[in-house]
Amino acid sequence: MPQANSPLRVVIVGAGFGGLAAARSLARANVDVTLIDQRNHHLFQPLLYQVATAGLSPADIAAPIRSILRRQKNARVLLDTVVGVDTVARRVILASRRTIGFDRLIVATGARHSYFGRDEWEAHAPGIKSIDDATTVRRKVLLALERAETETDPLRRQALLTFVIVGGGPTGVEMAGAVAELARRSVSQDFRSITPHCSRVLLVEGGPRLLASFPEALSKKARTAIEALGVTVHTGARVTAITDSYIDVGDLRVPAHTVVWAAGVRASPAAAWLGVEPDVAGRVIVGPDLSVPGHVGIYVVGDTASFTDPSGRTLPGIAPVAKQQGRHVGRQIALGRTSPFRYRDFGNLATIGRHRAVIDFGWLRMSGIPAWFVWTTAHIFFLAGFRNRLLVGANWLWNYLTFERGARLITGGDAHLHGEKR
Amino acid sequence: MPQANSPLRVVIVGAGFGGLAAARSLARANVDVTLIDQRNHHLFQPLLYQVATAGLSPADIAAPIRSILRRQKNARVLLDTVVGVDTVARRVILASRRTIGFDRLIVATGARHSYFGRDEWEAHAPGIKSIDDATTVRRKVLLALERAETETDPLRRQALLTFVIVGGGPTGVEMAGAVAELARRSVSQDFRSITPHCSRVLLVEGGPRLLASFPEALSKKARTAIEALGVTVHTGARVTAITDSYIDVGDLRVPAHTVVWAAGVRASPAAAWLGVEPDVAGRVIVGPDLSVPGHVGIYVVGDTASFTDPSGRTLPGIAPVAKQQGRHVGRQIALGRTSPFRYRDFGNLATIGRHRAVIDFGWLRMSGIPAWFVWTTAHIFFLAGFRNRLLVGANWLWNYLTFERGARLITGGDAHLHGEKR
Numbered sequence: 001m002p003q004a005n006s007p008l009r010v011v012i013v014g015a016g017f018g019g020l021a022a023a024r025s026l027a028r029a030n031v032d033v034t035l036i037d038q039r040n041h042h043l044f045q046p047l048l049y050q051v052a053t054a055g056l057s058p059a060d061i062a063a064p065i066r067s068i069l070r071r072q073k074n075a076r077v078l079l080d081t082v083v084g085v086d087t088v089a090r091r092v093i094l095a096s097r098r099t100i101g102f103d104r105l106i107v108a109t110g111a112r113h114s115y116f117g118r119d120e121w122e123a124h125a126p127g128i129k130s131i132d133d134a135t136t137v138r139r140k141v142l143l144a145l146e147r148a149e150t151e152t153d154p155l156r157r158q159a160l161l162t163f164v165i166v167g168g169g170p171t172g173v174e175m176a177g178a179v180a181e182l183a184r185r186s187v188s189q190d191f192r193s194i195t196p197h198c199s200r201v202l203l204v205e206g207g208p209r210l211l212a213s214f215p216e217a218l219s220k221k222a223r224t225a226i227e228a229l230g231v232t233v234h235t236g237a238r239v240t241a242i243t244d245s246y247i248d249v250g251d252l253r254v255p256a257h258t259v260v261w262a263a264g265v266r267a268s269p270a271a272a273w274l275g276v277e278p279d280v281a282g283r284v285i286v287g288p289d290l291s292v293p294g295h296v297g298i299y300v301v302g303d304t305a306s307f308t309d310p311s312g313r314t315l316p317g318i319a320p321v322a323k324q325q326g327r328h329v330g331r332q333i334a335l336g337r338t339s340p341f342r343y344r345d346f347g348n349l350a351t352i353g354r355h356r357a358v359i360d361f362g363w364l365r366m367s368g369i370p371a372w373f374v375w376t377t378a379h380i381f382f383l384a385g386f387r388n389r390l391l392v393g394a395n396w397l398w399n400y401l402t403f404e405r406g407a408r409l410i411t412g413g414d415a416h417l418h419g420e421k422r
Numbered sequence: 423m424p425q426a427n428s429p430l431r432v433v434i435v436g437a438g439f440g441g442l443a444a445a446r447s448l449a450r451a452n453v454d455v456t457l458i459d460q461r462n463h464h465l466f467q468p469l470l471y472q473v474a475t476a477g478l479s480p481a482d483i484a485a486p487i488r489s490i491l492r493r494q495k496n497a498r499v500l501l502d503t504v505v506g507v508d509t510v511a512r513r514v515i516l517a518s519r520r521t522i523g524f525d526r527l528i529v530a531t532g533a534r535h536s537y538f539g540r541d542e543w544e545a546h547a548p549g550i551k552s553i554d555d556a557t558t559v560r561r562k563v564l565l566a567l568e569r570a571e572t573e574t575d576p577l578r579r580q581a582l583l584t585f586v587i588v589g590g591g592p593t594g595v596e597m598a599g600a601v602a603e604l605a606r607r608s609v610s611q612d613f614r615s616i617t618p619h620c621s622r623v624l625l626v627e628g629g630p631r632l633l634a635s636f637p638e639a640l641s642k643k644a645r646t647a648i649e650a651l652g653v654t655v656h657t658g659a660r661v662t663a664i665t666d667s668y669i670d671v672g673d674l675r676v677p678a679h680t681v682v683w684a685a686g687v688r689a690s691p692a693a694a695w696l697g698v699e700p701d702v703a704g705r706v707i708v709g710p711d712l713s714v715p716g717h718v719g720i721y722v723v724g725d726t727a728s729f730t731d732p733s734g735r736t737l738p739g740i741a742p743v744a745k746q747q748g749r750h751v752g753r754q755i756a757l758g759r760t761s762p763f764r765y766r767d768f769g770n771l772a773t774i775g776r777h778r779a780v781i782d783f784g785w786l787r788m789s790g791i792p793a794w795f796v797w798t799t800a801h802i803f804f805l806a807g808f809r810n811r812l813l814v815g816a817n818w819l820w821n822y823l824t825f826e827r828g829a830r831l832i833t834g835g836d837a838h839l840h841g842e843k844r
């Protein structure tokens with residue numbers, strides 16, 4: 001228990017948008033902040049698809065957590081994995097077997113992709129949530145092109161050149177656009193046997209339209225734009241099987257070696273740590289002030305939280321929600337009083353290929369090239385750290401002018417083809 | 423066998439400096455070039471230590487081989503691993519079981535690090551020859567700092583903060599300087615428990631002085647400069663044991679968790695492929711025109727070749743030698759005639775830390791900050807591809823102005839600490 005005037009011990013688990021915003025908003029409070037993450041870097045997840053499609057390097061969209069919090073003297077950073085919470089003794093339990101006591105706990109541990117109970121699909125259809133996920137997808141896509149170049153059997157070549165993205169939300173649409181450009185345009189001059197028109201990109205969505213969270217008019221524009229890039233869109237289509245050589249979409253069997261998963265996510269196991277009943281997506285149901293009912297001083301924010309606003313809407317798992325929630329909890333702790341969270345919705349953005357986007361600010365709806373410029377500016381502006389803004393800006397300008405994708409490296413894992421069976 | 427006027431089939435194995443120079447010098451010849459590499463990228467190896475110490479990103483110093491040769495229509499690129507050469511049927515044997523026939527063969531397969539028969543050291547003392555090597559070293563160095571931050575035992579903490587570089591050639595000196603800066607300066611503000619002065623960097627060299635290939639006066643200057651960065655130099659010191667927790671240097675046992683190998687290299691197994699007797703470093707002994715005695719139309723260049731010039735000097739395994747040899751063989755094939763190779767020695771460069779270097783151009787010897795500017799300019803100039811020049815330039819300027827090392831990401835392998843024993 002703290003002394004009367006000793007600073008409150010605030011433990012934050014997860015250095016994504018939510019956790020980091022919470023830490024920063026406590027900078028001037030009389031507290032000791034411990035920020036725990038299993039990675040040493042904060043990741044700008046909305047641009048991960050650019051790493052997966054070789055447009056950006058990992059370091060362009062990630063920054064060491066320590067650097068970000070360098071000047072915040074009341075914060076320390078711990079690289080460790082949380083495995084549980086002792087809510088009675090009020091301690092966080094780490095994989096290293098150490099425990100860390102807290103007076104206030106903020107859980108901001110995000111979400112992983114979910115395969116709707118078909119976990120065996122993960123091996124064939126990786127999602128993109130971490131740097132390692134993204135470089136895995138990058139390796140898969142680039143190796144498929146390399147294999148196609150030397151494959152003489154036309155059917156196998158077709159399967160190698162078929163790229164399927166499952167999930168028609170912003171990530172799936174952005175990924176499909178970028179893969180289409182990578183496979184059909186940027187590399188068109190680099191290969192001798194395959195031509196860009198050999199490749200097919202399929203975008204599969206279970207619901208009736210792409211970008212379900214956008215107004216219907218923008219969904220239509222997005223679909224037109226992405227089809228213009230050569231992407232075939234299947235809406236209302238259910239995936240029933242994924243193997244390493246094909247994917248079944250409804251009654252259709254599509255031979256494909258590269259499938260990317262952008263369909264579903266499931267929250268981190270925070271509900272189990274806290275011993276509370278999760279919602280259907282595994283999230284912790286939080287009260288109006290983002291605290292966990294029955295647990296004084298324990299808050300959950302971001303993708304792990306299930307927050308329903310006064311109008312009855314459950315907030316989506318997107319960066320602005322996480323950021324605002326993290327900041328709100330930090331301020332409550334700093335001020336020592338409770339207040340209800342209110343989400344300020346600044347709108348929705350999604351990019352389609354190299355220079356198209358759709359934007360829904362509520363008061364403003366845009367699509368096409370002007371929307372792309374807004375999207376680009378917004379993303380560069382929100383990137384953590386000036387250096388990254390500078391380099392990502394230079395990279396994008398370069399990609400835009402030249403169609404070049406500069407980070408086309410096959411590294412890690414099975415980086416060379418060796419003699420493995422194809 | 424080719425028809426009278428059909429183009430010669432030239433197979434080049436390895437897309438390092440030698441192989442790439444050979445391919446490029448054949449751009450206007452009436453030949454079909456096949457360039458085979460087990461990686462999809464050409465690597466600017468002299469800057470790998472910058473990736474290993476988080477100053478640059480992998481994509482900054484590597485470019486896809488296909489992009490480099492995009493406009494050379496007589497060249498195709500094959501991602502595959504060569505496992506042998508049938509010198510009678512004149513075919514290269516690939517790991518994929520395919521074979522590629524050749525009229526002329528250029529072997530440019532480089533070298534790997536060598537542990538002087540102590541291969542068990544590799545697990546504890548990785549070298550840096552590939553992107554994956556460099557990111558492995560980066561992960562080791564950064565994880566050691568993270569572990570030290572939470573280690574309470576002072577002896578263990580000291581071992582975690584001791585970094586040993588074995589080998590006092592240019593790579594070892596550059597690596598030691600960069601590690602010293604990373605461990606002692608750039609991260610000094612980022613940690614709360616460890617201070618920069620806790621860390622020790624040792625540079626161990628078996629010979630009597632650092633940079634043995636430079637004039638003695640420059641060796642001394644390099645030693646002074648690197649000691650000023652906080653590196654402890656041991657010359658005339660033999661390594662007798664390396665484990666995961668200590669290294670024995672002569673009679674001295676140094677507890678250290680991070681050891682980097684920059685001491686010895688061994689050529690690729692090309693001699694075995696060709697059925698010839700290698701020299702002591704595993705290299706293929708080549709004649710004055712870089713061809714392999716007894717094998718018409720088969721050449722070896724770069725680190726895999728043992729070439730003795732008319733003065734009796736065996737050329738070192740450095741990028742300029744490989745480049746000039748590759749170009750020379752390409753020209754001989756293009757012109758259809760034999761000529762002796764002559765190495766034009768433009769001098770030696772090595773950098774020490776953030777803004778010191780030593781340069782020996784023969785007619786000009788420099789050290790200190792002016793030498794660093796020459797070194798930087800030369801390296802940026804020789805980087806493959808304009809984009810990389812631009813980005814590396816921006817990165818260096820940024821690092822130079824801010825002491826920031828932007829690529830400080832722990833990814834791949836054991837990227838989180840998990841609960842593993844320390």
